[in-house]
Amino acid sequence: MRIAVNTIFLQKDQLEGYGYFVQEVCRRWVLQHPEHEFIFLFDREYDPSFIFSDNVKALVVKPKARHALSFKWWYDVKLPMVLRSVKAEVVLQPYGFCSSSSRVPQLLVVHDLAFIHHPQFIPKHHLWYYKLFTGSFIRTAKRVATVSAFSKQDIIQHYKTATGKIDVVYSAAKTVFQPIHSFEKTQLVKDRFADGREYFLFVGGIHPRKNLFTLLKAFSKFKKWQRSNMKLLVAGRLAWQYDDILKKLKTYKYREDVVMLDYVEEDTLAEIMASAYALVFPSYFEGFGVPLLEAMQSGVPVISSNTSSLPEIAGDAALFADPEDNEALSQHMIRLYKDEGLRNLLIAKGFERAVHFSWDQTADLLWQSLMATARA
Numbered sequence: 001m002r003i004a005v006n007t008i009f010l011q012k013d014q015l016e017g018y019g020y021f022v023q024e025v026c027r028r029w030v031l032q033h034p035e036h037e038f039i040f041l042f043d044r045e046y047d048p049s050f051i052f053s054d055n056v057k058a059l060v061v062k063p064k065a066r067h068a069l070s071f072k073w074w075y076d077v078k079l080p081m082v083l084r085s086v087k088a089e090v091v092l093q094p095y096g097f098c099s100s101s102s103r104v105p106q107l108l109v110v111h112d113l114a115f116i117h118h119p120q121f122i123p124k125h126h127l128w129y130y131k132l133f134t135g136s137f138i139r140t141a142k143r144v145a146t147v148s149a150f151s152k153q154d155i156i157q158h159y160k161t162a163t164g165k166i167d168v169v170y171s172a173a174k175t176v177f178q179p180i181h182s183f184e185k186t187q188l189v190k191d192r193f194a195d196g197r198e199y200f201l202f203v204g205g206i207h208p209r210k211n212l213f214t215l216l217k218a219f220s221k222f223k224k225w226q227r228s229n230m231k232l233l234v235a236g237r238l239a240w241q242y243d244d245i246l247k248k249l250k251t252y253k254y255r256e257d258v259v260m261l262d263y264v265e266e267d268t269l270a271e272i273m274a275s276a277y278a279l280v281f282p283s284y285f286e287g288f289g290v291p292l293l294e295a296m297q298s299g300v301p302v303i304s305s306n307t308s309s310l311p312e313i314a315g316d317a318a319l320f321a322d323p324e325d326n327e328a329l330s331q332h333m334i335r336l337y338k339d340e341g342l343r344n345l346l347i348a349k350g351f352e353r354a355v356h357f358s359w360d361q362t363a364d365l366l367w368q369s370l371m372a373t374a375r376a
Contacts (some may be wrong), residue, residue, distance in 0.1 A: 028363035108141035112287025179299035218329035296350030317349035
């Protein structure tokens with residue numbers, strides 16, 4: 001079978017949620033299914049490291065698809081031409097968009113419907129595109145996959161045409177996220193990034209939906225009540241509408257204890273995660289919530305918001321709070337700081353929870369969905 005994969009988010013040193021998902025799934029697919037031919041479709045020059053096997057052919061389909069008008073041209077004009085020319089028999093569309101004009105069966109991955117629940121956090125030109133076309137994408141796709149039971153029910157609630165053709169494939173954390181059992185090594189990480197101190201960690205793009213304002217308020221209360229020298233590390237690129245956060249930090253009372261790390265290489269991020277005192281993740285909305293699993297795999301306790309898919313993913317292995325309630329977040333931080341037994345219990349439960357998710361499972365489930373798409 002000739003399988004086309006939309007790989008426009010496979011970009012060297014810029015892999016985030018979508019990119020990681022495609023990389024981990026497709027790396028497994030091409031190695032596990034050498035009998036099939038895979039065509040990876042990029043919209044710009046690609047790094048050869050993404051060509052995972054000899055049964056992969058890469059094509060660059062221009063122009064770059066990064067704004068509404070280019071989306072429409074790329075997906076509905078250029079992509080169908082390429083799919084016909086390579087005689088593709090099925091297509092994976094992993095970013096929530098698909099072609100409205102191609103006759104090749106498409107498997108559409110919709111990670112979440114954040115644009116419906118929190119439109120204020122979406123760039124206007126993207127929001128317009130999502131609102132106008134998501135329904136038609138779901139109708140057009142032969143099958144739809146998503147990454148949590150929460151997202152499945154959310155999609156069905158808003159788009160009835162998804163009923164009966166939507167699969168849950170979950171997501172996962174990469175295996176590089178593991179505990180560090182050497183005190184000396186974790187101390188070196190703390191020395192490098194936190195002046196040798198313990199630290200709470202936030203992982204994710206600097207973006208209003210990630211709710212850093214509430215985290216800063218909670219951290220202020222923690223510092224005021226505990227008089228601790230702990231720091232807060234923020235690991236994530238400046239994504240969108242980050243000016244307010246940077247402005248807030250200039251006058252923030254504990255600004256010397258907040259470390260903005262920007263984008264961090266994967267191996268380094270894994271060390272930072274495994275050396276953290278706890279992960280605090282107060283996001284307003286997530287289709288899955290990969291940082292929770294990254295922390296649990298690393299032996300790090302989790303404080304999470306109680307919204308969207310996050311309780312489903314974390315189960316009983318986290319402390320939960322309303323994302324608007326900075327008081328509750330700060331109280332959880334204080335509880336972990338004062339109660340080593342609770343912290344150890346959450347670490348143990350986190351290990352137990354994390355084994356339920358893996359990229360092997362994700363790849364297998366999505367492959368089943370792809371085969372059903374090809375048969376449809």
